[in-house]
Amino acid sequence: xxxxxxxxxxxxxxxxxxxxxxxxxxxxxxxxxxxxxxxxxxxxxxxxxxxxxxxxxxxxxxxxxxxxxxxxxxxxxxxxxxxxxxxxxxxxxxxxxxxxxxxxxxxxxxxxxxxxxxxxxxxxxxxxxxxxxxxxxxxxxxxxxxxxxxxxxxxxxxxxxxxxxxxxxxxxxxxxxxxxxxxxxxxxxxxxxxxxxxxxxxxxxxxxxxxxxxxxxxxxxxxxxxxxxxxxxxxxxxxxxxxxxxxxxxxxxxxxxxxxxxxxxxxxxxxxxxxxxxxxxxxxxxxxxxxxxxx
Amino acid sequence: xxxxxxxxxxxxxxxxxxxxxxxxxxxxxxxxxxxxxxxxxxxxxxxxxxxxxxxxxxxxxxxxxxxxxxxxxxxxxxxxxxxxxxxxxxxxxxxxxxxxxxxxxxxxxxxxxxxxxxxxxxxxxxxxxxxxxxxxxxxxxxxxxxxxxxxxxxxxxxxxxxxxxxxxxxxxxxxxxxxxxxxxxxxxxxxxxxxxxxxxxxxxxxxxxxxxxxxxxxxxxxxxxxxxxxxxxxxxxxxxxxxxxxxxxxxxxxxxxxxxxxxxxxxxxxxxxxxxxxxxxxxxxxxxxxxxxxx
Numbered sequence: 001x002x003x004x005x006x007x008x009x010x011x012x013x014x015x016x017x018x019x020x021x022x023x024x025x026x027x028x029x030x031x032x033x034x035x036x037x038x039x040x041x042x043x044x045x046x047x048x049x050x051x052x053x054x055x056x057x058x059x060x061x062x063x064x065x066x067x068x069x070x071x072x073x074x075x076x077x078x079x080x081x082x083x084x085x086x087x088x089x090x091x092x093x094x095x096x097x098x099x100x101x102x103x104x105x106x107x108x109x110x111x112x113x114x115x116x117x118x119x120x121x122x123x124x125x126x127x128x129x130x131x132x133x134x135x136x137x138x139x140x141x142x143x144x145x146x147x148x149x150x151x152x153x154x155x156x157x158x159x160x161x162x163x164x165x166x167x168x169x170x171x172x173x174x175x176x177x178x179x180x181x182x183x184x185x186x187x188x189x190x191x192x193x194x195x196x197x198x199x200x201x202x203x204x205x206x207x208x209x210x211x212x213x214x215x216x217x218x219x220x221x222x223x224x225x226x227x228x229x230x231x232x233x234x235x236x237x238x239x240x241x242x243x244x245x246x247x248x249x250x251x252x253x254x255x256x257x258x259x260x261x262x263x264x265x266x267x268x269x270x271x272x273x274x275x276x277x278x279x280x281x282x283x284x285x286x287x288x289x290x291x292x293x294x295x
Numbered sequence: 296x297x298x299x300x301x302x303x304x305x306x307x308x309x310x311x312x313x314x315x316x317x318x319x320x321x322x323x324x325x326x327x328x329x330x331x332x333x334x335x336x337x338x339x340x341x342x343x344x345x346x347x348x349x350x351x352x353x354x355x356x357x358x359x360x361x362x363x364x365x366x367x368x369x370x371x372x373x374x375x376x377x378x379x380x381x382x383x384x385x386x387x388x389x390x391x392x393x394x395x396x397x398x399x400x401x402x403x404x405x406x407x408x409x410x411x412x413x414x415x416x417x418x419x420x421x422x423x424x425x426x427x428x429x430x431x432x433x434x435x436x437x438x439x440x441x442x443x444x445x446x447x448x449x450x451x452x453x454x455x456x457x458x459x460x461x462x463x464x465x466x467x468x469x470x471x472x473x474x475x476x477x478x479x480x481x482x483x484x485x486x487x488x489x490x491x492x493x494x495x496x497x498x499x500x501x502x503x504x505x506x507x508x509x510x511x512x513x514x515x516x517x518x519x520x521x522x523x524x525x526x527x528x529x530x531x532x533x534x535x536x537x538x539x540x541x542x543x544x545x546x547x548x549x550x551x552x553x554x555x556x557x558x559x560x561x562x563x564x565x566x567x568x569x570x571x572x573x574x575x576x577x578x579x580x581x582x583x584x585x586x587x588x589x590x
Contacts (some may be wrong), residue, residue, distance in 0.1 A: 026446075029468070030475075033446055033454040084411060089403035108384035109457055112407065113450050116379060119411065120445030123418045127437035135430035142422035142437050150415030151321075151328055155408050159328040162404055173324070180325075 004285035012047035060197025157181025183215035299580035355492025452476025478510035
């Protein structure tokens with residue numbers, strides 16, 4: 001796991017540098033917007049999605065600078081979703097990544113605009129010629145990220161998540177919610193390397209299947225951490241799901257069965273990588289990390 | 296002007312049909328999100344930006360179905376910006392296009408998500424192979440729309456607009472604000488036809504210059520309407536700028552000089568179209584409409 005931790009830290013650092021270049025501070029009168037975008041996007045976080053982009057790209061010997069642009073774009077989308085989800089009218093969270101959430105640090109209007117700006121920036125980055133020489137690849141990346149982040153992906157999942165506070169969901173309904181809310185973007189991050197590398201359909205399929213199981217295992221562990229941690233170790237508000245009476249697989253199955261379910265999913269995720277050699281070892285380690293991590 | 300009115304109505308109707316197909320109602324549990332997206336995007340409006348896309352595309356004999364997809368994408372972005380700008384934490388508007396604004400019809404969280412979903416959808420549409428056979432054209436459209444709608448465009452302008460409630464701006468500062476807030480997307484709409492038609496740089500430049508002056512004239516007229524109309528005729532809240540003490544060119548120059556300024560800009564806009572023949576007559580008429588329209 002030491003290799004994995006080091007690789008995760010490397011990916012986080014490289015993505016941070018890429019974001020710093022792609023999203024420089026501004027001196028214009030609207031600098032407050034750029035400050036808020038940088039605050040939302042560069043304020044730490046594990047950078048798991050960039051890790052997945054970079055390590056799926058490494059399977060196909062993709063140029064690192066290209067992969068880093070895609071990693072940064074995916075992180076822009078993830079960061080925008082956190083800034084919007086934390087708003088008072090949504091999940092109303094004061095704490096994110098161990099710091100005040102974007103609307104607490106700035107104000108609500110600025111947090112909405114910072115999120116909007118990050119989402120547009122993500123597509124600007126992907127469509128840029130520096131992302132890949134082949135415009136078909138760039139279009140495929142734009143389309144993939146747009147679907148993963150839009151109403152048939154992350155935004156649809158957040159809609160379901162808000163509704164889940166008022167109703168009890170079945171296990172399949174919770175699984176679908178989580179596939180949309182977090183799974184779709186994780187799946188795109190894992191597939192992005194294959195798109196960049198113009199990989200074979202079987203390779204793409206394997207990475208998609210890996211990400212599917214990985215994402216679900218990751219989410220169950222998130223839900224476990226939510227009830228087992230406190231704010232300080234978690235870096236965001238803990239115990240919120242329970243307090244809101246929100247249906248999760250943990251509330252439905254209980255802690256032990258949920259933990260077992262996450263373990264099975266993590267092992268399945270690793271299995272999907274069988275067609276790759278040891279180059280995929282860091283992705284294998286990520287699947288174990290998904291269920292072993294502490295806050 | 297009759298021809299122009301008819302052309303504007305035709306563009307509005309065709310764009311509405313395109314949006315209806317690109318954004319069908321859903322039966323999934325998250326159908327509320329799709330309902331809100333359709334409400335925000337399909338609730339009327341003049342459809343001026345789609346008109347500009349369709350009529351700039353017509354200059355270069357672009358396939359109508361392709362142009363309609365771009366028109367729909369631009370309208371998705373415009374509609375998302377209205378849904379977010381109307382939020383209580385932003386301009387706090389209850390009325391839009393003669394109906395309750397999206398957050399009043401649904402709720403704040405749903406309005407945020409509907410806006411987010413429309414922005415992602417716009418890029419999904421542009422990157423789709425049906426938009427243009429040449430992926431370079433699709434990438435250029437994605438990049439152009441992302442820049443126009445992002446922090447160096449519309450979102451940056453809205454940030455300035457919020458700040459303008461607390462300070463008195465100079466005429467150049469107001470002009471810059473308006474170029475970002477509404478001018479950038481209008482410029483993209485006008486240039487989009489040239490991108491689709493792989494037009495010469497001089498044609499693109501002419502359309503950009505046209506849109507620049509058109510957009511400023513349009514905005515001055517908007518500000519004049521804001522102080523001269525009531526809610527009912529305007530279809531949105533009237534008198535808001537004045538009540539908020541917001542700096543506009545009208546508050547700075549007075550009604551008569553502002554009206555003259557708009558007229559000069561509109562004439563300049565028409566002049567930029569001199570290299571086009573009578574095919575550009577509807578765009579010429581639009582520039583007159585920009586200053587002659589009533590609410």
